[in-house]
Amino acid sequence: MLCLPSAASFAPADPAARGALASPQQGRLPIPSAAAFRRADPTAQGAIASKPQKMFREFDHFVVIDFEATCEKDSRIYPQEIIEFPAVLVDAATGALLSSFRTYVKPRHHPQLTAFCSELTGIQQQQVDGGVDLATALGMHDSWLASAGADKNRLAVVTWGDWDCKTMLESECSFKCINKPRYFDQWVNLRIPFEAVFGAGRRNLQEAVREAGLQWDGRLHCGLDDARNTACLLVELMRRGASISITGSLPQPPPPPPAPEPELQLQAQMAPVNHNISWCTGGAATTGGCCYCGVPIRGDMVTTPGPMQGRFFFSCGNWTPILGPMCNFFFWAA
Secondary structure, three states: OOOOOOOEEEEOOOHHHHHHOOOOOOOOOOOOOHHHOOOOOOOOOOOOOOOOOOOOOOOOEEEEEOOEEOOEOOEOOOOOOEEEEEEEEEEOOOOOEEEEEEEEEOOOOOOOOOHHHHHHHOOOHHHHHOOEOHHHHHHHHHHHHHHOOOOHHHEEEEEOOOHHHHHHHHHHHHHOOOOOOHHHHEEEEOHHHHHHHHOOOOOOHHHHHHHOOOOOOOOOOOHHHHHHHHHHHHHHHHHOOOOOOOOEEOOOOOOOOOOOOHHHHHHHHOOOOOOOOOOOOOOEOOOOOEOOOOOEOEEEEOOOOOOOOOOEEEEOOOOEOOOEOOOOOEEEOO
16 A cells, blocks of 8 residues: 555544545644544454453553654665654454554655655655654654543553664654654564564565465555554454553653752852842942841952962852851852
């Protein structure tokens, strides 16, 4: 199946209904209501068994993704950008394919697709020209999940390989300063449970689907077709009793260090300039502000030669030439 020319489409997962993918009007893309998502027949391909069982209690749903990105033959485009954002929602209890999502994404840095990219993916220039930016695509995907009744805290992203979440989405969101949903920070690399069932070896997605006894449906490297075939492979592995669990995740940022004591913090950071305190040379500030000792702060000027020479500052008012300041109150004057 050729990738369709619409900029975004929300479609049933039933392969027979693919021709119903609607083309939205030009301009801002509307988010369909829940009624727009037709459910797949649970007896059709994708159902695990005639007696549904709660096989994966850790998750209620799997969302299978397979991004397509800008590319060139025998060389790497930098930066790569996502141009097709597809997803298929799978019921983790029954294996039913519930709903599918797709939007095309307009690349910012390489807006003109290469001939190789169009030939490989089937995506045409007018499709990405009518697409949305990546931040909008992520928001549309979130809205689709909500409309389909998927709890973002009870789903797992499924991919064929680590590239989609670990490399492509993460790198593009980083250099474009996009805050992506946190459920994309961990994922199931379906290669791992597949190899647990069928043994290790180098296979592409199409080869794995056929090795599992399934028929490939659609066009290879059309993102939505790849996601649908991956979803069918996921269901087949579930039927065979494979363990489906998180296999990859992004490193979490370290927790912030504990906050220092207020006095030390003011001293270390030299505190921001306070424009509300008037200056009085060689004595207490005229506003009557107090230091941590409870006495009026005093002002002075740096006389030591160096880059700070001539700057005025406020410090502990309980200062003596012998003992120095009695508390750590300090900040620079305006």
